[in-house]
Amino acid sequence: MKEVINLPVKNIEEEEYHINMGPQHPSTHGVLRLVVSLQGEIVKSLKPHCGYIHRGIEKMCEKDTYPQIIHLTDRMDYLSAHINNHAVCLLVEKALEVEVPERVKYIRTIIDELNRIASHQLWWCSFGMDMGGLTCYFYGLRDREHILDIFEESFGSRLLHSYYTPGGLMMDIHPNFQKGVKDFIKYFRKKIKDYDDILTGNVIMQARTKGVGILSKEDAISYGVTGPSGRASGFACDVRKHDPYGVYDKVDFKEILGTEGDTFTRYMMRMHEMRESMKIIEQLIDNVPAGDYTAKMKAVLKLPAGEYYQRVEASRGELGVYVISDGNKTPYRMKFRSPNFSNLSALDHMSRGVKIADLVAIGGSLDYVIPDIDR
Amino acid sequence: MDNAALKERILGLVPGAEFQENKQFLTFIIPPAKMHELAVSLKNEPDLAFDYLFCLSGVDMVKFLEVVYHLESTTFGHQLVLKVRTEDRVNGAVDTVCDIWRTAEFHEREVYDLMGIRFTNHPDLRRLFLEEGWIGHPLRKDYVDEVNIVEL
Amino acid sequence: MNFSLYDFTPFNQWIDKFLHSHMSSFWAVAVEMTIIGLAILLFYALVGLFLVYAERKVCAFMQNRVGPNRVGPYGFFQTIADFIKLMLKELVHIKNADQLLFNLAPFIIIIASFMAIAAIPFAKGLHAIDFDIGILYVIAVSSLGVVGILLAGWSSNNKYSLIGAMRSGAQIVSYELSVGLSLVTIIILAGTMQFSQIVEGQANGWFIFKGHIPAFIAFVIFLISSTAETNRGPFDLAEAESELTAGFHTEYSGIKFAFFFLAEYMNMFIVASIAATVFLGGWMPFHMGGWAAFNHIMDFIPPFIWYIGKTFFVIWLMMWFKWTFPRLRIDQLLTLEWKYLLPINLVNILIMAFVVLMGWHF
Numbered sequence: 046m047k048e049v050i051n052l053p054v055k056n057i058e059e060e061e062y063h064i065n066m067g068p069q070h071p072s073t074h075g076v077l078r079l080v081v082s083l084q085g086e087i088v089k090s091l092k093p094h095c096g097y098i099h100r101g102i103e104k105m106c107e108k109d110t111y112p113q114i115i116h117l118t119d120r121m122d123y124l125s126a127h128i129n130n131h132a133v134c135l136l137v138e139k140a141l142e143v144e145v146p147e148r149v150k151y152i153r154t155i156i157d158e159l160n161r162i163a164s165h166q167l168w169w170c171s172f173g174m175d176m177g178g179l180t181c182y183f184y185g186l187r188d189r190e191h192i193l194d195i196f197e198e199s200f201g202s203r204l205l206h207s208y209y210t211p212g213g214l215m216m217d218i219h220p221n222f223q224k225g226v227k228d229f230i231k232y233f234r235k236k237i238k239d240y241d242d243i244l245t246g247n248v249i250m251q252a253r254t255k256g257v258g259i260l261s262k263e264d265a266i267s268y269g270v271t272g273p274s275g276r277a278s279g280f281a282c283d284v285r286k287h288d289p290y291g292v293y294d295k296v297d298f299k300e301i302l303g304t305e306g307d308t309f310t311r312y313m314m315r316m317h318e319m320r321e322s323m324k325i326i327e328q329l330i331d332n333v334p335a336g337d338y339t340a341k342m343k344a345v346l347k348l349p350a351g352e353y354y355q356r357v358e359a360s361r362g363e364l365g366v367y368v369i370s371d372g373n374k375t376p377y378r379m380k381f382r383s384p385n386f387s388n389l390s391a392l393d394h395m396s397r398g399v400k401i402a403d404l405v406a407i408g409g410s411l412d413y414v415i416p417d418i419d420r
Numbered sequence: 421m422d423n424a425a426l427k428e429r430i431l432g433l434v435p436g437a438e439f440q441e442n443k444q445f446l447t448f449i450i451p452p453a454k455m456h457e458l459a460v461s462l463k464n465e466p467d468l469a470f471d472y473l474f475c476l477s478g479v480d481m482v483k484f485l486e487v488v489y490h491l492e493s494t495t496f497g498h499q500l501v502l503k504v505r506t507e508d509r510v511n512g513a514v515d516t517v518c519d520i521w522r523t524a525e526f527h528e529r530e531v532y533d534l535m536g537i538r539f540t541n542h543p544d545l546r547r548l549f550l551e552e553g554w555i556g557h558p559l560r561k562d563y564v565d566e567v568n569i570v571e572l
Numbered sequence: 573m574n575f576s577l578y579d580f581t582p583f584n585q586w587i588d589k590f591l592h593s594h595m596s597s598f599w600a601v602a603v604e605m606t607i608i609g610l611a612i613l614l615f616y617a618l619v620g621l622f623l624v625y626a627e628r629k630v631c632a633f634m635q636n637r638v639g640p641n642r643v644g645p646y647g648f649f650q651t652i653a654d655f656i657k658l659m660l661k662e663l664v665h666i667k668n669a670d671q672l673l674f675n676l677a678p679f680i681i682i683i684a685s686f687m688a689i690a691a692i693p694f695a696k697g698l699h700a701i702d703f704d705i706g707i708l709y710v711i712a713v714s715s716l717g718v719v720g721i722l723l724a725g726w727s728s729n730n731k732y733s734l735i736g737a738m739r740s741g742a743q744i745v746s747y748e749l750s751v752g753l754s755l756v757t758i759i760i761l762a763g764t765m766q767f768s769q770i771v772e773g774q775a776n777g778w779f780i781f782k783g784h785i786p787a788f789i790a791f792v793i794f795l796i797s798s799t800a801e802t803n804r805g806p807f808d809l810a811e812a813e814s815e816l817t818a819g820f821h822t823e824y825s826g827i828k829f830a831f832f833f834l835a836e837y838m839n840m841f842i843v844a845s846i847a848a849t850v851f852l853g854g855w856m857p858f859h860m861g862g863w864a865a866f867n868h869i870m871d872f873i874p875p876f877i878w879y880i881g882k883t884f885f886v887i888w889l890m891m892w893f894k895w896t897f898p899r900l901r902i903d904q905l906l907t908l909e910w911k912y913l914l915p916i917n918l919v920n921i922l923i924m925a926f927v928v929l930m931g932w933h934f
Contacts, residue, residue: 064731072814086735086902096549103534104558104569175814177805177899183635243896249806250898266471266494269523280494287497354444354475354490365475367488378559380477382490390526401735402901405815419549 061089068097072175072405075415079392079404086400091393099419106379111137111211111346114379119205121383122417124164125360127156130209132366135290136355137211138340140348140370147292148336149213154291155226155329156196156208158322162233163192164360165315165322168412172312173244175409176253181244188236195225211346213339226330230323237319245316254309258395258407261306268394269387272362273314274411278306284358296328308403311410347374359384361412385417421467421498429468430500434458445490445501455504456515462491462500463520469493470500473517476527478535480560481505485512485537506537509560513538534559578874581697608700612689616838623837624651626884627891634895658833661826666728669823673727678824678831681720685838687713692845693767695855695875706767707759710846711752714801717839718744721803721810721820724832728823736819739902740810743800746909747807750797751843753917757790757924758783758850761933771854778853782934786924791851793913793920795889798843800905802836805894809902840890841883848882855879 067078076097082089102121106114111133118129131153138145166189173181193203199219200208208215219225244250260270265278275282283300285293301317303310348370355366362384369378388411396404421429423446430437430448437458438449450458462470475490489502506512516539518524528539529548536557539545547554556563587607591600625640625648632639640647666674691706691713693699703709718741725737761783762770773779780787800807811819821832848854855875859867900908927933 062731064735071817086739096547096551099549101558173898177808177812177814178897179631180635180895183637187636244898247898249900249904252904253898253901263471264522267522269472269474269521282494352442352444352447356474363474365490367475367477367490369479378477378479380475382475382477386526386530387523390523394522400901400903401815402809402812402899 066091066404067094072408073415074171074413077389077413077415077418081401081404083401086402088396088399088401088404090397091404093389093392095389095415095419097419098416100416102420103379103381106376108375110374111348111376114376115209115211116205116207118381119207120416121381121420122359122361122364122385122414123204124167124414125160125364126205127153127160127208128357128359129364130207131157131291132355132357132359132364134209134211135357136353136366136368137346137348139355140351140353140368141211141346143212143340143342145213145340146336146338147334149338149340150292151329151333152214152218152338153209154293154296155326155333157291158325159192159195159226159229161360162319162322163189165319166192168315168360168409169240169244172406172409172412175405176244176250178244178247178250181240184236184239184243188233191229191232195222195229198222198225210339210342212342213337217338223330223333226326230327230330233319234323237316240316245312251309253402254307254312254406254410256305256307256309257399257403258308258410259306260391260395264391264394265306268391270362270391271387272358272360272384273318274311274388275362276301277303277310277314279304282363284356284363288356290355290357292329293325296325298325308406308410315412345374347372348376361385361414361417362388381420383417383420385411385413385415386420389413389418421496423498426468426498426500430458433461440503442501445499447501447503449503449505452504452506452514455502456517456520458502459489459517459520469495471495471521473521473523473527476517476524476531478531478537478559480535482561483507485509485535487514487531487537489517509536511538512536513540515540516542518542533557536560579696584697612686612700616686616689616834619841620834620837621651621655623841623887624654624833626887627837630888630891631895634892655830658830659827663828664823664825666823668729670727670729673723674823675828677720677724677727678828678835679720680723681717681835682831682838684713684716684720685835685842687716688842689838691767692842693771693849693854694879698876699767702766702768704764704766706770707755707765707846707850710842711748711755714839714842715744715748717835720835724824725810725820728820730823732816732818733820733822736810736812736816736822739812740803740820742902743803743807743809743905746906747797747800750793750909750913750917751801753914753921754790754794754797755846755850757786757917757921760921760924760928761787767849767854770850771856774853774856776859777934778851778856778858780851783924783927784933786920786927787851789916789920790924791847793917794847794851795886797909797913798847799890799893800909802839802843804836804840804890806897806899807905808894808899809905812899814899840887844886844890845879845883847886848879852882852886853878854882 061082063080063082065078066081067073068076078094079091081091102117105117115130115133118133119126121129166185170182170185196206197203199222200206260278262279265275265280271282279302281300281302286300298321303314350370350372353368357364364384365382367380368376371377396407426446434450434454436451440447440449462468470491470493472492472494473489474492477488479486479488484505484507487504491500504514506514514537516528518528528542531537532545533547533549534557591603629639640650643649643653688710690700691703691709721740722737725733758779759765761779762773764770780791803810821829824832855878857870857873857878859870
């Protein structure tokens with residue numbers, strides 16, 4: 046005779062259904078794991094589990110000299126590698142009170158903005174893919190290739206450049222650089238209209254993103270959501286405007302702020318930002334002053350004892366570098382305040398009560414890069 | 421509010437705060453017991469309005485462990501750095517500020533994971549990057565891992 | 573034997589007579605059924621392979637790519653190579669799956685699409701069975717596929733699969749209505765459900781032109797809802813690659829996965845050929861009233877070519893949707909059906925009935 050098991054009677058409505066999104070999942074863009082509790086299709090709550098690509102960059106920095114650290118910062122947010130380099134370079138220059146040549150400032154600003162455009166192009170194609178429009182992916186990658194070609198011609202690498210050094214640049218730009226950039230701007234001004242045609246104006250895309258995943262301005266500030274995602278909520282957090290570095294104080298560009306704070310506004314912020322970046326590059330590209338490509342630096346860089354903090358606007362938000370130096374050639378403690386880390390913390394708040402498909406769209410609009418979260 | 425006025429204001433709120441010289445930011449060392457109370461006033465007092473915690477770091481200064489808060493007011497633009505120290509390397513604990521600045525929830529988990537500073541009243545104090553059951557806290561100066569850390 | 577490309581009836585009758593003269597009637601029918609079965613199987617495989625190739629090329633065209641171009645001329649044999657690969661792949665054994673249902677599901681799906689092909693007229697006299705309720709049969713049989721999807725999702729014991737299957741269940745049950753009702757609109761105009769008579773009725777003009785406005789609305793609704801019924805983008809919620817990894821067939825591998833894959837393309841072929849037959853005149857050539865010379869030239873093109881051409885036009889439309897639109901969300905999908913397509917469809921049937929009553933059609 047079979048044994049009768051009395052299972053405890055559970056209320057099905059209250060029972061939660063957990064799914065693991067990741068660490069291998071198409072929409073997490075890397076090795077992030079989200080434990081999502083569902084009720085039917087509706088997300089009740091989610092818990093991010095990080096650390097799958099934690100490499101201990103902060104610990105490694107304590108053993109490395111400052112020029113070596115630059116190579117590690119490339120590996121954090123690999124899509125805005127130049128901007129990460131820039132943060133460390135600015136910090137070392139500030140600590141050593143080195144004045145870098147004007148030429149370097151111009152070139153750094155131009156390359157930062159190119160990097161930002163390339164990063165947003167990749168975001169655009171992966172966002173399209175998250176929404177189910179696979180064609181976007183190839184449009185974005187096609188145009189990003191032009192920027193990578195410019196990078197490759199000038200400094201030999203396409204993704205992890207380590208082009209900036211404390212005090213200047215690794216080498217001077219290629220003679221074709223300016224022409225290449227101008228050609229690209231001309232080309233991309235035309236192509237960005239395609240982006241609007243294929244995705245922005247699409248009825249399905251608008252219906253799926255408008256009013257979804259709303260983050261209020263107070264919450265954005267409280268969660269420290271910066272970059273285009275923060276500005277979509279109306280949080281004026283553009284470091285380029287509020288704490289200018291490079292030659293951002295000499296160029297004319299707008300800090301565009303959204304009001305809605307939904308997925309569509311976050312999408313539009315990045316689309317606007319690509320156009321603003323092109324505007325910045327156009328103002329600078331013809332005015333790059335002649336001069337040295339690096340300031341005279343000592344062979345061994347030793348930061349005076351003390352604390353230093355440098356913020357830059359990476360393509361996903363505010364990147365902060367905090368260094369405590371004890372006067373040695375290696376930092377005593379180095380901390381990176383990475384934009385994606387704070388942005389991710391708001392994901393749970395934003396995605397409560399939305400559908401699974403919306404969760405993917407919200408994640409896409411936050412544009413997280415996992416190595417930057419885990420460091 | 422400029423830094424001089426801000427300094428007076430903070431010293432008025434927490435008389436035990438210790439001023440620290442720093443070129444970039446106005447820096448104070450706050451007694452751990454006063455931190456949460458001060459954080460509430462910093463966020464809520466209309467003339468201070470420090471609503472944006474842009475960095476929270478843990479530092480191991482060997483003699484003591486330290487939590488560093490970088491604060492900014494998005495309305496006035498003034499900035500402030502607060503430090504809280506604990507000398508207990510085993511059970512050292514600091515009050516959480518994640519009920520005031522939500523971003524602190526993840527940052528404090530990171531500090532707990534890598535630096536081993538506990539945060540009392542934190543809603544979900546688990547390791548963030550390393551797996552549960554990892555022994556030690558890697559960012560501490562006395563952390564030894566002969567397998568994974570190669571000394572040159 | 574009087575064999576021609578324009579009418580297959582004498583050819584069929586010749587085979588029938590030949591078999592009956594050589595064996596008893598029972599064996600003759602058995603042999604005929606075997607021949608037809610094999611012919612459809614071969615056709616099925618060829619069309620499936622070609623459609624996979626076509627989709628890759630169309631998709632590549634939409635995406636600024638070249639597409640397959642290494643195996644054979646223009647990569648034409650790429651899908652054959654892929655098929656061989658899929659056949660040789662290991663069938664992953666899922667420990668906690670419901671073994672019987674897990675293995676049964678791909679067959680249910682493929683049988684459903686296989687059965688639907690039987691009723692479709694490819695050219696004059698070239699169809700397996702000419703039911704007098706052909707349309708009803710096709711609708712009934714094609715909705716069997718959802719059973720396979722539900723079984724696949726349930727039996728894999730995977731949470732993503734289950735969500736995918738449940739989505740697909742809701743989706744197919746809803747869109748079945750619109751498919752049926754948009755065909756009802758044409759049945760009213762044609763006055764018959766028999767495919768051969770529907771095609772014959774379009775000799776002097778396709779139904780999409782004859783029924784003008786209501787027929788055109790019905791055609792658009794049919795396109796939308798049949799795309800949804802075949803689980804293709806932008807309605808591919810059951811698979812939803814970026815959300816559910818691969819939806820109901822996440823756990824399937826090797827040839828079982830190939831079955832799902834093939835069935836998806838065959839379902840697309842079936843709905844496209846129904847659209848071509850019911851709305852675009854099936855194998856009937858394109859005729860213009862009064863243009864005798866033009867009509868004669870059109871007649872010269874064999875009906876089979878007409879049929880394939882129209883079907884592939886509809887398939888191309890469906891591929892175009894898939895590769896340009898983002899995916900809908902489940903609630904929007906159901907809203908579209910229950911709040912828009914269904915009421916429009918019901919009103920459209922009334923209009924069509926009125927048009928037919930008043931004789932306002934061509």
